[in-house]
Amino acid sequence: MILTHQGVRRAAAVALTTAGALLTASALAAPAQAAAAAPSVTGKGAFLLNNASGATVYGKAADTRRQMASTTKIMTIAVVLNTKGVDLNRKVTVKQAYRDYVTKEGASTADLRTGDKVTVRQLLYGTLLPSGCDAAYALADTFGTGKTTADRTKSFIGKMNAKASELKLKNTKFDSFDGISGKGNNYTTPRDLAKIAQYAMKNANFRAVVKATSYKTTAQAPNNKTRTYTWYNTNKLLGSYKGAIGIKTGTGTAAGPCLVFAATRGSKTLVGVVLNGSDRYKDAAKLLDHGFGSTTAKTMKLRSLPADAQRD
Structure with a gap:
């Protein structure tokens, strides 16, 4: 309850005693419960929002532009999934160019094999789970338009920027389909990236992919053979x-360690971002605890990845 100045005087007057004009403890008591202090995080930029309302729960340098590394792939997949008439069972033949690209860039990979026929759905998992830049390349090449691979990937990046404009993100720009930026013109802000994640998470197929800790699938290999892919x-x-419940990591020389995350407890879902954070998982847990009013971060033990799994 908030008291007016006059109300405070009345409350104090009622609390006076005839013995010595002493005030009772309740008259000057602090508010019943102070708001929880905002957590301290290592991320140079961070943001947390309520998924249902879009209300800001936490912000740190929320509107400062930063590189986003492979969290870029959230928009890559969002564009694919929101393509009119998208067929997730459509077959895509893996090109040698996709493998050459990850080798040249030293990029994270789904280890797609040349000549294999994989579905769009499989490419979603290959892009988001092991952060495969080869899988992202395949999607950009497939869903862009133009006569050459270069034309098609450029067209696809244009679609990513068009979606950012549609979402009214004034501090976001893409020059890459996977976060590998030659000129550094691939940037966002914690606030904008949280909004991209919030948008992407509206799609059931996206949610299904990013909540999976692993995915095992088979694809048609050349010479009528079958290949098994396992991604973590x-x-x-x-x-x-x-x-x-998700959603995506990212790491780059300029971007540093990044994490876009989401969690649901009861009827509340929170979506957050940590950019360039030396302890991104602890940061995320602290922010979620702040939003949920819990203390999970203090005892959280991180899931370990198999030795041969991709890191990002």
Whole structure:
């Protein structure tokens, strides 16, 4: 209850005693419960929002532009899934160019093999779980338009920027389909990236992919053979923080360690971002605890990845 100045005087007057004009403890008591202090995080930028209302729960340098590394792939997949008439069972033939690209860039990979026929759905998992830049390349090449691979990937990046404009994100720009930026013109802010994540998470197929800790699938290989792919989710918050439901890691020289995350407890879902954070998982747990009013971060033990799994 908030008292007016006059109300305070009345409350004090009632509390006066005839013995010595002493005030009772209740008259000058502090508010019943002070708001929880905002957590301290290592991330140079961070943001947390309520998924249902979009209300800001936490912000740190929320509107400062930063590189976003492979969290870029959230928009890559969002564009694919929101393509009119998208067929997730459509077959895509893996090109040698996709493998050459990850070798040249030293990029994270789904280890797609040349000549294999994989579905769009499989490419979603290959892009988001092991953060495969080869899988992202395949999607950009498939869903862009133009006569050449270069034309098609450029067209696809244009679609990513068009979606950012549609979402009214004034501090976000893409020059890459996977976060590998030659000129540094691939940036966002914690607030904008949280909004991209909030948008992406509206799609049931996206939610299904990012909540999976691993995915095993088979694809048609050349000479009528079958190849098995097994991918592990680089997001170690999954299986570590109670209620975590996604969504994407990212690491780059300029970007530093990044994490976009989401969790649900009861009827509340929170979506957050940590950019360039030396302890991104602990940061995320602290922010989620702040939003949920819990203390999970203090005892959280991170899920470990197999030795041969991709790191991002």
